[in-house]
Amino acid sequence: MTIAVSFTAVSRHFGSVKAVDRVDLEIGEGEFFAMLGPSGSGKTTCLRLIAGFEQPTAGHIEIFGETVEGVPPYRRNVNTVFQDYALFPHLTIVDNVAYGLMVRGIAKAERYRMAEEALALVELPGFGNRRPSQLSGGQRQRVALARALVNKPKVLLLDEPLGALDLKLREQMQEEIKSLQKALGITFVFVTHDQGEALSMADRIAVFNQGRIMQVGSPEEIYRQPSSRFVADFVGASNVLPPDFTGAGRWASLRPEAIRFTKSGGRPARVVSHSFLGGQTRVALDAGGQRLHMLLPSADSRPDDGSDVQIAWSDGDLHLMDDGK
């Protein structure tokens, strides 16, 4: 596998703030890579380091094997879809999309043809003569995508591109971006704070916290085998259990759907409350002072709030974590 982007011990400090702190990272060519983390965790700074808007305080970055230290953004074969889209308000849509081609000196007829192609790719054919202000949020998002993709970047960077869209549109764009990436085979680096988005779209996920990468892995790994309490807390709705509860001497995570009711031999617990989520119902439990929640199919019968029950799970579902952080 060719390495598209590699970070070696990269740090970026702003004064005394370590926005990115000794990050090692390898993103493969054609990969859909998500950087997931709470705000201020360093994921956007990492994206800006790849784009060239930031320079590392220490460490080494390569894009397709070439060192990019000191290379300005306009000489990197990398394009960005900005969080606020950053469409040029004084240009028409087609001039927005053709901008990258224009500054490279491609003739007008040719760049308009390519821009129209790119607009067709994001399902906005014939929108070229409008202005950004005449478009809806979802349409602007597509224009921003077309404007980046028309330059045929080797890596496409997406900075929380779906944050401004409403839920339904967001889900639709998730699917479209995913299939666009599959069709084009371009490396996508996607920054988000939404774990559902990262899990559903990415081939691999890096979970960021306080400038450091906590875990890198496939969505399955991140979800099923979180390496730390932070990842378990942030990524899943997992139950994070202390060592004295598990009896295994280590912190553990337990997915809510792995817990079931049992008639006998289980751990005693009391049903605290329940919330209806549609297809599933979440039940909050108190097991000897430890809060737990479980997910039940809503069609199943459910004990009343306040009743005493016994719960169980198979040992394989209890995932022991490396550290207690």
Next chain:
Amino acid sequence: MRSDRQHRAPLGLKIAAAAGLLFLHLPILLIFVYAFTTEDKSYQWPPPGYTMKWLGITWQRPDVWESLGLSVRVAAISTAIAVVLGTLCAAAVSRWKFFGRETISLLVILPIALPGIITGIALRSAFNLADIPFSTWTIVLGHATFCIVVVYNNAVARFRRTSASLIEASMDLGADGFQTFRYIVLPNLATALLAGGMLAFALSFDEVIVTTFTAGQQATLPIWMLEELVRPRQRPVTNVVAMVVVLVTFLPILAAYYLTRDGDQIGGHGK
């Protein structure tokens, strides 16, 4: 029908508004009327007769042309200086955070808040101290102090509305610094600069106080008019010139108003 009736202003308010407008504009109309009177010693009402001859007489007075030329020259140069310096200053203040940024912002705006007479005296003593002889350039310097503010205010407002990510997006798409300035920054700034420049021009064109302190022997158009009023000879000539000044000042301000209608404040209007 619908609620049209509720949107209609009551009669009292209408009368008050009309009275206010008359109060503001009737004197200006009077100036226009006197430009066509046959009587040239005093302002007699109603004018005994009407004539167009003052237009021709004004046209042939070399002192009018001289001061008009000086005023246009001073206004044009001050505006040019203000556009360059005001824009650069606005760019620095709104793009980067640096030590003393707020102070600089305040210091740039201060000249328009200071009474003109203070600016005038200060400049005059400074010129004297530095042994700079009074000339067109000393007038230009005096005018530039308040012209910069107007351009600066307009440019800062526009920079604030222009998202910083536009510049990053341009760089990201392959444009170097010059291309980004040429294709993104300048077009976004253009109407603000035009509006600021026109206001600056208009302010400079009718400035009296600072000019009296910085002009030496030369007379700009407003100064010339003041001098003319003192001598009751061919008075309507002054009115003809006044009419021209009103038009020359009014048109750019009107244009500036239309260009910045979409939310930008026209800063420093009150000098």
